[in-house]
Amino acid sequence: MPQIFITLAGILGGLSVAAGAFATHALKAKLSERAIEIFETAARYQMYHAIALLIVALLLIRADFSQSTLVVTGWAFIVGTILFSGSLYALSLTDIKVLGAITPLGGAAFILGWLCLAYAGFNFE
Numbered sequence: 001m002p003q004i005f006i007t008l009a010g011i012l013g014g015l016s017v018a019a020g021a022f023a024t025h026a027l028k029a030k031l032s033e034r035a036i037e038i039f040e041t042a043a044r045y046q047m048y049h050a051i052a053l054l055i056v057a058l059l060l061i062r063a064d065f066s067q068s069t070l071v072v073t074g075w076a077f078i079v080g081t082i083l084f085s086g087s088l089y090a091l092s093l094t095d096i097k098v099l100g101a102i103t104p105l106g107g108a109a110f111i112l113g114w115l116c117l118a119y120a121g122f123n124f125e
Contacts, residue, residue, distance in 0.1 A: 005057035005074045012081055013050035019043040019089070035092040042088035049077045049110065056117065069120040076113030080106045 020043040023036055031039070056074045060067065084106025091099040 001071055001074070002057040002060040005053050005060065008078060009050045009054035009057060012046055012053065012078075016043050016047040016050060019046070031092060035095070038088050039092040042085040042092070045088075045110075046081050046085040049081050049113075052113070052117075053077045059120070069116050069123070073113045073116040073120065076109045076116060080109030080113060082106070083109060 020040065023039045023043065027036060027039065053074055056070055056077065060070050060074075083102055087099045087102035087106060090096070091103075
């Protein structure tokens with residue numbers, strides 16, 4: 001599992017940088033200021049959780065504690081990124097408001113991931 005998480009952390013982190021550059025250079029003239037803010041929020045949260053996923057993978061390599069909780073943490077961060085950042089990217093590019101209803105599901109996945117990480121840390125030996 002650490003190999004998958006490290007690989008996905010690298011992909012998500014790289015795509016976050018690409019998305020930020022795309023917003024700055026290609027979208028500024030095409031989207032409203034609010035749409036750019038939404039897009040940049042998506043890229044920022046994607047990067048935060050790519051880094052968090054990398055840390056989870058490194059903790060899994062250590063594997064002295066709560067492996068299953070860390071696996072749930074990693075997948076929650078991945079699902080959260082897809083739902084949260086993905087819905088915000090789509091919302092900012094299409095202005096289809098109903099996509100905003102998906103965003104809180106991603107936020108809930110992020111919260112689940114952070115709570116699982118806290119639980120794993122509490123059980124750290």
